Amino acid sequence: MTKLLRAGLVGVGMMGRHHARILAELDGVELVAIADPAGNPHGVGGGVPVVDDVQGLIARGIDLAVVATPTRFHVEAALALAAADVHTLVEKPIADDVESGRVVADEFRRRGLVGAIGHVERFNPALQQLRARIANGDAGDVYQIATRRQSTFPARIGDVGVAKDLATHDVDLTSWVAQSEYAGVSAQTAHKSGREHEDMIAISGALEDGTVVNHLINWLSPMKERVTVVTGERGTFIADTAAGDLSFFANGTAVMEWESVSTFRGVSEGDVTRFAFAKREPLRAELEAFLSAVGGSEQTELSSMDEAVRTLSVVEAALASAEAGGTFISTSEEVRRAR
Structure with missing residues (x-):
């Protein structure tokens, strides 16, 4: 039996709610928790537990995560997930500025993690x-x-x-x-x-x-x-x-x-x-590509963090x-x- 990948979602606002819907439906992955200090206002995720922050999400033992917070929180969340060896897709843009984005891209590369950016087009x-x-x-x-x-x-x-x-x-x-x-x-x-x-x-x-x-x-x-x-x-x-x-x-x-x-x-x-x-649906196809990349498949359509910095x-x-x-x-x- 194939082991389900344990997924976490950071941010469940206007964009995050769509990530939650799709992650809850995809085969091969289980959405185990959502991190958002504002709770789950849209009621998505099928009763998935909601924690206050990224560290609470990491404590659930996740394999991968999606960061769908406002841009100013991208770097902090991504670096925390990298430190926990969690493969991560961050919504665009990668960061507030190029230098911060490069720090994130370098850290994911150094750790050998899948780091992707949500250039969903x-x-x-x-x-x-x-x-x-x-x-x-x-x-x-x-x-x-x-x-x-x-x-x-x-x-x-x-x-x-x-x-x-x-x-x-x-x-x-x-x-x-x-x-x-x-x-x-x-x-x-x-x-x-x-x-x-x-x-x-x-x-x-x-x-x-x-x-x-x-x-x-x-x-x-x-x-x-x-x-x-x-x-x-x-x-x-x-x-x-x-x-x-x-x-x-x-x-x-x-x-x-x-x-x-x-x-x-x-x-x-x-x-x-x-x-x-x-x-x-583009977002569904993007998340499927991200899951495949985490599973070891090469994905030429998925935006890498280095590409996002460029x-x-x-x-x-x-x-x-x-x-x-x-x-x-x-x-x-x-x-x-x-x-």
């Missing part, structure tokens, strides 16, 4: 399809990757701005989809809601392979949008990651009789394809650029340090 079915099709050459040479991520302000977020909370998703997914690191970025931010941290950021930059990137992210929109657009020599992919949909707008091959219009457009309009594929370094470069009035900042040196 890697498990979005539309982006997985997009990555595979780009790697297959379906877009030809990739010219540009642009993302838009906007919504209302989430009241639960108070310790970081929109850049570290949301832009980390876009930076990570862009590098992962393109399979290329960032070479440099410039950015502008705005503070429109009276809070300490930025609630809007616009990032422009380039990847090391020459791909132009743009990210528009805010907490100021009355509607929710999660879109990734990849433009290449053969056409444009549009991934709606909120719905898990992927479409391709092909460059046409038909000769246009109206010469002036053809010259103006540069490319002609071809077929539009909306792909059909299985759509699994992502955070790009976001910090963008914030530094905004502070300097939009100056272009090379990220290559910082990315190499984070490798």
Whole structure:
């Protein structure tokens, strides 16, 4: 009989409740306790005991844990779990800053533990399809990757701005989809809601392979949008990651009789394809990958802590650029340090 992995959950707020639901349902793992000083307000986990802190969780004899607390508590919780030799998945971002994130990544590596970060967009079915099709050459040479991520302000977020909370998703997914690191970025931010941290950021930059990137992210929109657009020599992919949909707008091959219009457009309009594929819940797929990694299986989709440090370094470069009035900042040196 296969031994069940004993899991603990740190934080059971808006994100933690979804981790609790899935951990309670997955085969091969038993959610034995939740650590949250506020208790279990959502009543998730099927009556699983609730303890006050991480040490109380460790005392339950856990093999793995998920940290779903506010960002300012990530480092303390992760290092305590590493000291107890507990494999850990930490929700993004890895830490408040790059240096703290590097301390966490180094400690998990030194102890030979699985350390993962919840860049869950890697498990979005539309982006997985997009990555595979780009790697297959379906877009030809990739010219540009642009993302838009906007919504209302989430009241639960108070310790970081929109850049570290949301832009980390876009930076990570862009590098992962393109399979290329960032070479440099410039950015502008705005503070429109009276809070300490930025609630809007616009990032422009380039990847090391020459791909132009743009990210528009805010907490100021009355509607929710999660879109990734990849433009290449053969056409444009549009991934709606909120719905898990992927479409391709092909460059046409038909000769246009109206010469002036053809010259103006540069490319002609071809077929539009909306792909059909299985759509699994991204968070469930991510947790399954984490469990497999703990079991010894190599997981190429799961975000490592080192990758998360590189992502955070790009976001910090963008914030530094905004502070300097939009100056272009090379990220290559910082990315190499984070490798």
